[in-house]
Amino acid sequence: MSLAIIHSRALVGVEAPAVTVEAHLANGLPSLTLVGLPETSVKESKDRVRSAILNAGFDFPARRITLNLAPADLPKDGGRFDLAIALGILAASGQLPGEALDDLECLGELALSGALRPVQGVLPAALAARASGRTLVVPRANAEEASLASGLKVLAVDHLLELAGHLNGSAPLAAYQARGLPQQPTPYPDLAEVQGQLAAKRALLVAAAGAHNLLLSGPPGTGKTLLASRLPGLLPPLTEAEALEVAAIHSVASQTPLEAWPQRPFRTPHHSASGPALVGGGSRPQPGEITLAHHGVLFLDELPEFDRKVLEVLREPLETGHIVIARARDRVRFPARFQLVAAMNPCPCGYLRDPGGRCRCTPEQVQRYRAKLSGPLLDRIDLHITVARETTSLEASGEPAQTSASVAARVAAARQRQLARQGCTNAALDLPGLRQHCPLRTADRHWLEQACERLGLSLRATHRLLKVARTLADLDEQETIARPHLAEALQYRPGLGA
Template sequence: MALALVHSRAQVGVQAPAVSVETHLANGLPTLTLVGLPEATVKESKDRVRSAIVNSQLEYPARRITLSLAPADLPKDGGRYDLAIALGILAANGQVPAVHLGEYECLGELALSGALRAVQGVLPAALAAREAGRALVVPKENAEEASLASGLVVYAIGHLLELVGHLTGQTPLTPYAANGLILHSHPYPDLCDVQGQVAAKRALTVAAAGAHNLLFTGPPGTGKTLLASRLPGLLPPLNEQEALEVAAIRSVSGHGPLNAWPQRPFRHPHHSASGPALVGGGSRPRPGEITLAHHGVLFLDELPEFERRVLEVLREPLESGEIVVARARDKTRFPARFQLVAAMNPCPCGYLADPSGRCRCSTEQIQRYRNKLSGPLLDRIDLHLTVARESTVLSQAPSGERSADIAKRVAEVRNLQQQRQGRANAFLDMQGLHAHCALSSDDQAWLENACERLSLSLRAAHRLLKVARTLADLDGAPSIRRTHLGEALQYRPGS
């Protein structure tokens, strides 16, 4: 009787819970039994593993083999356990010493020849292995991704025999050393390329400085999409923790964490996107657009063209910064701390109040169009701005501040907010509002009267205060003044 234990990692959302691959060899008819809630792709691993061992000129034991993937109540899928299963069988059969197996975690899908294929979701597993204090063995194609977890010992192999030679001491492996991670980030488009639109550029600066949500309303061709695409270039660079979170999400979603490292995401789903496409879902929950926009920008163009029930799913993550995808068997939690930028036309044809007078929409059509957006959703958007049509001067050169110059000011303001309250102004809680957005008695009475006249909800009033705090920070003012409140009111609908 022989027993071996090999460590691996599952993938649940953006988490990588530990999985113990236990292998038991006993006398009896040659069979392989796999237990521990394996799905179809895991059950198929027994055939891949057998062929890989035999074709590697190693001995596949002709005994009764029992494989247990613990914990038993955690669903397992994919070919990521192939390497751990093969190693467990070889260790239980005495072909590999089991004494040092506890120092490693293994991930990788085996080809029938014994070669190793890349798997998804390596970065969350690498971060978890680093916390557990173990080295990680991965396919060569995943080595650079795993090395993003600084301080982790990574072994990159291309064939099962390489790991066997390392564990037997015949051909020890050298830990993988990344020769400096290649930056795959691309330059953001510059804000100065947008012609005119001074007020819209100011709103973008305020949104970037306080992490506020923003809605542009205006006729077609006024540059709403151009303006929205410039917002990521105004935001401060990701810190290491944020960059790892973004890369981990890209890793589990199959987009490749190094394709845009370390860059803030900009997601632009089409208005035909479904609810699960936006928030995530499936029988095996995967990240949706709001999670792929984590620590970045989610741009929704033609906002009223989205189905109302699809837009309503944004309300909870806009408040909490996360989304929970519930299934009958379990719940999966995804991060969703994104900045929403939306654009819409003022009416179905898009030309309401246009000087050309070409709008022919009836009052009823306009009201029906605007009713596609609920009050609670609009309340969660801090800045509302009407983008007017600029004069057509094709030869006009780019004007205004460059994105890099604005980004420097935004970074200074964000650093100030971090030092003062530990978060951006848009994420202030009630305690933070009372501590950092206090008003004089006259200004408070003036604001309450204004909110009453504009029929603003208490949530909208609180968000107005947060915008005013950001405006004060941009001005370098220690407290909110009446001018900041006045400008913040201009960004509310109906003001």
């Protein structure tokens, strides 16, 4: 057989499009031509594959070899196609049976000795291979990650000779058996460890129940970071589909996806982070912090210290749940359905309205500091909470502490009501869903319209206020939104008591 076809997978964003590796041997002077829009690292695979084949004890055909990576318009990079290219050459030259390769998809970088090295982005390829119904061949170091795709047959290989023995029937390989993954390897910090701050804890409950964005404002040392770090522990566990999405993103970003399986991400980028670091980018687009926080929490501490241009790029993903990175050759779409929690000081020194009178900021300085945050961005944050300084006491108060477990139970019940009613969280309601699931009595509607007009709230802010009121009604197990729910939701908008 002078023509062989091998199946593999490329990596574009968090997707793994199919790539067919075609190997053809023809008479003529010995040469090897690689076509199909390969990047430099793929072109270098010719030398790696040649050495791997010879060192594995096979003959490298002294013929004119043409390798085509189809489709031709899909950019291809990395060493992930080495194994498929080597198998194609061996099958085309008759050293391996070509029919045994029809139901396989192969990924792996070859060492000069013929050993297989791990590659990144295996989990998206595993999910795509499962959908196609083929068996996935990966280096052994990637096998545990690939096994996250339940129902997929995975062959873990250490060396090219090992796979050759399986294909010619002399030493068949058994399907890889996963070692089993922990369901919750690291417990989240408990809300009971936070002293006082009852209003802020109530806001955390509302934010978790409806997947709302939250802004905490207050002097240094009042517990803003402490409160934010407790939010992931209040959220419902990830579903299997959500956990696979999160793991696939971390696989693409060259981070081990098994370290926190299946926990919700909690990302805390520093305020010096650039735009590409936050939203993703690069010549070969990579996911940024907002994508790494997909189905989790993105915590931005010292929010006004971020560059304003960096913060403005958050506006689109906060609305759509994804970000599109455009480059000259292609456009890559990354998921970014995250919950934003931000913290800031009330003024540059942080002690505005402090009872000790430590603040020396002028009104102009305070105004300039707050002007770093644009109105459209603040509109997209549903809950604005002032975290006041508590009295200094090292003894626990007599009030029973709210544990994360007890609050999480209320959150789960509220989320269940939302999913049963509308199929999504309240924060994700679109305009038709808002009209259908957030009806108001005539008197309450007129009252809300007057209040929003008096506070100068935009239409977007009004819609988000309604979503918060819907969450408050769900926490109270009420089918309709009442006046107290609207009044509490109004308290979470900026401008009241500022």
